[in-house]
Amino acid sequence: MVHSFHLVQVPARTGARALARPLRDVPGLRHAETMVTMRLGAPVVSPDRLQLRRLAVFAAWEDEGALQRFLEQDQLGRELAQGWHVRLEFLRRWGRVRELGDLPELAGRSDPAEPVVAVTLARMRLPEVPRFVHWGRPVERLVRDHPATTLALAAFRPSRTVSTFSVWRSAREMTGMVHGRTDGSVEAPRRHADAMVERERRDFHHEFTTLRFRPVSEHGTWEGRRVLPG
Numbered sequence: 001m002v003h004s005f006h007l008v009q010v011p012a013r014t015g016a017r018a019l020a021r022p023l024r025d026v027p028g029l030r031h032a033e034t035m036v037t038m039r040l041g042a043p044v045v046s047p048d049r050l051q052l053r054r055l056a057v058f059a060a061w062e063d064e065g066a067l068q069r070f071l072e073q074d075q076l077g078r079e080l081a082q083g084w085h086v087r088l089e090f091l092r093r094w095g096r097v098r099e100l101g102d103l104p105e106l107a108g109r110s111d112p113a114e115p116v117v118a119v120t121l122a123r124m125r126l127p128e129v130p131r132f133v134h135w136g137r138p139v140e141r142l143v144r145d146h147p148a149t150t151l152a153l154a155a156f157r158p159s160r161t162v163s164t165f166s167v168w169r170s171a172r173e174m175t176g177m178v179h180g181r182t183d184g185s186v187e188a189p190r191r192h193a194d195a196m197v198e199r200e201r202r203d204f205h206h207e208f209t210t211l212r213f214r215p216v217s218e219h220g221t222w223e224g225r226r227v228l229p230g
Helices: 012-020 064-073 075-081 126-145 171-179 191-201
Strands: 002-009 029-038 051-061 084-096 116-124 149-157 161-168 205-219
Touching: 002 064, 002 075, 012 029, 012 051, 029 161, 051 064, 051 075, 051 149, 051 161, 064 075, 084 116, 116 126, 116 171, 126 149, 126 161, 126 191, 161 171, 171 191
Parallel strands: none
Antiparallel strands: 002 051, 002 084, 029 051, 029 149, 084 205, 116 161, 116 205, 149 161
């Protein structure tokens, strides 16, 4: 199995149509989340919070052949092929979202010095959204501005699905952020750790998972640049 994460600029109507018609019945597709991006840390009421022209797709495939056929033969796939995507090898799972529940908790280990990709996926409890925003926006800014991330963004599908995607120079630096460890270069480094304590006290979500991947290959560019470290 291979996973992929895609980003592409599209007309707003294309983004809205993709949200309304999630990917299904694609040969070789196990599961897909179709979303639009949000800028991490942006004000709640802001065009940056719902970017219909920036489509994000996170997907699980039986193999790379299925992914390649989708990019070449499917209407949405051909749109995504004009953008950027990374192919991913699954390593670890924390928490659980039903559609991805067949992933093992541990499939492989990463070298602390190698690049990693983190994907979170959550189904929100709508009454908890104000608490989630209060605790989540400082974490978003922490991840967005961290010197070890080469790309960090959020994505959303109305009305309950929220995701984050981040590429890290090393697993060691990502783990340090999660636990609030720093070399002194990061302001308020415990923002993520404190938010996790609050989530344990009263969950923001119906379902939540964090997934760690090894990046396998990068295709295209995003905002005019390559994203993977090195």
